[in-house]
Amino acid sequence: MALTQTVPAEPWQRDILAAFTEARMAQIAYVPDAGLSGLIDLCEAEDALETTVLTTEEEGIGLLAGAWLGGQRGALLMQGSGIGNCINTLGLARVCRFPLLIVATMRGEWHEFNPWQVPMARAAQPALEAMGCIVHRAEDAGGVGALIASSATMAFEGGLQIAVLIPQRLIGRKDW
């Protein structure tokens, strides 16, 4: 659609797609975010990936649990603010030891002009950890692909719940 903004994929986003492919992902669930749009476009163009757009992030926890029951691996992409929407449902992954890989792009941090984004940004990591997730914060763009690959191994081989946070500083400030 003409109204949809298309953003060229960043190298770190291509690295994430490569890590998804290497990890034999089949389903990608997401709520759109500007910081992820290049990666989402890459995933939608990939024949091996079934993409599902969600109305709210917690749907992705159930959807990926169902995918796993059916023999498929998947990942959940969201803006960091969506982590708050997932808290109770993370218990499903935790108690059943469903593998879970969340990739969240952060707002509310670097040069953030909108204070409404800040409380959930501050609470994202502690909330995830309180629900039993292992949280990794990407340090630099060049290391994102390896971090996703490592997290996929731990999630799908180990039955763990892992969230990778992509800091706003790495994505760049939001311009209006």
Next chain:
Amino acid sequence: MASKPLDRRAVVGQILAERGPALVISGLGSPTWDVAAAGDDARNFHLWGAMGSALPMGLGLALAQPAVAVLVITGDGEMLMGLGSLATTGVKAPKNLTVVVLDNERYGETGMQPSHSGLGVDLVEIARGCGFAWSMAVGDETGLAELCAKAFANDGCGFAGIKIAAEPLPRTLPSHDGVFLKHRFRAAVLDNGRENQ
């Protein structure tokens, strides 16, 4: 015109008698007890929590196993908490997915308080508006027989809202060990329990 409300255990038993190889996700509370009462089956996954997650789980499963019928059996309160998942499912509309809502217009597990479905909200119309291929209100044996014929046909993403009697029934409890239910389900569905990719 109003016939006697349908009995939830009889309804679920009648539907599942036709299941064949279908995969079943049951929503927390009474629908999980109803599915358990119809007989234990490795191809059932019973939710005991994560309210609102029954349909998202069924969607992910239906996309992963497109050749097998997937049935989500849940209640009106559970469906209302995951109302957005009707929109998500309508967009994907896997042909092998059917959603059955056992609608007693009550929050049964918390003391039978009235839910929105008895206060003017029509889940069948919402599902239709979300793009489900078919969506039907079931209130009697004729409608139930029609649903049984459609539920496992794999020819369109469907929704059925079944008005049932609001009555307390003895609980039939399946295992609440989610890890056990998960491994048992995958062993039954996948080749040697391994990923099918």
